[in-house]
Amino acid sequence: AQSVTQPDIHITVSEGASLELRCNYSYGATPYLFWYVQSPGQGLQLLLKYFSGDTLVQGIKGFEAEFKRSQSSFNLRKPSVHWSDAAEYFCAVHGSSNTGKLIFGQGTTLQVKP
Amino acid sequence: DSGVTQTPKHLITATGQRVTLRCSPRSGDLSVYWYQQSLDQGLQFLIQYYNGEERAKGNILERFSAQQFPDLHSELNLSSLELGDSALYFCASSVEVDSPLHFGNGTRLTVT
Numbered sequence: 001a002q003s004v005t006q007p008d009i010h011i012t013v014s015e016g017a018s019l020e021l022r023c024n025y026s027y028g029a030t031p032y033l034f035w036y037v038q039s040p041g042q043g044l045q046l047l048l049k050y051f052s053g054d055t056l057v058q059g060i061k062g063f064e065a066e067f068k069r070s071q072s073s074f075n076l077r078k079p080s081v082h083w084s085d086a087a088e089y090f091c092a093v094h095g096s097s098n099t100g101k102l103i104f105g106q107g108t109t110l111q112v113k114p
Numbered sequence: 115d116s117g118v119t120q121t122p123k124h125l126i127t128a129t130g131q132r133v134t135l136r137c138s139p140r141s142g143d144l145s146v147y148w149y150q151q152s153l154d155q156g157l158q159f160l161i162q163y164y165n166g167e168e169r170a171k172g173n174i175l176e177r178f179s180a181q182q183f184p185d186l187h188s189e190l191n192l193s194s195l196e197l198g199d200s201a202l203y204f205c206a207s208s209v210e211v212d213s214p215l216h217f218g219n220g221t222r223l224t225v226t
Binding site: 043044 | 116162204206
């Protein structure tokens with residue numbers, strides 16, 4: 001069955017430092033992969049997606065992610081974190097080719113130190 | 115603003131009661147999804163509708179039901195509510211089944 005693992009429940013980085021959030025997936029075929037961000041009291045906002053092609057994808061707010069099939073990973077990165085990036089981040093995989101449902105990881109909470 | 119509208123924003127009710135959560139998808143989106151978010155279970159897929167028909171079912175309890183109407187809005191009905199049903203319920207929509215999902219801001223349900 002498809003699944004997503006985000007090994008880090010909570011990460012703290014200093015403002016201006018680089019960030020990498022880890023995501024590992026389990027999926028039989030070529031996956032569709034997504035990163036979403038959830039700010040307190042808000043819904044989930046799509047940061048970026050990977051469907052096919054270039055394995056390095058660019059998203060909004062300066063985020064990027066790299067798909068590595070050999071490692072079953074889709075890690076999210078940002079070169080310089082801003083205080084406003086503090087939020088919860090979710091990695092997701094397309095659950096089925098017949099539906100659009102997403103399978104989400106447990107999420108990683110990012111705290112940014114001034 | 116994702117364009118997905120959920121009402122109400124908050125709902126407080128007692129055990130045993132029944133509530134209805136409403137979702138209006140983005141204009142043009144045919145697919146509607148319902149998710150439940152709780153601290154212990156994370157984001158759990160409940161059910162999906164595509165153009166009025168049920169397309170996929172997830173971890174949805176028998177006490178819960180949903181439907182999508184001809185104007186494409188959707189309702190999630192939760193009955194015989196238990197304390198454990200307290201959660202944030204999200205609706206999302208997409209144009210097609212292989213398109214990204216766009217989420218509403220959720221309905222926070224508190225069962226007392």
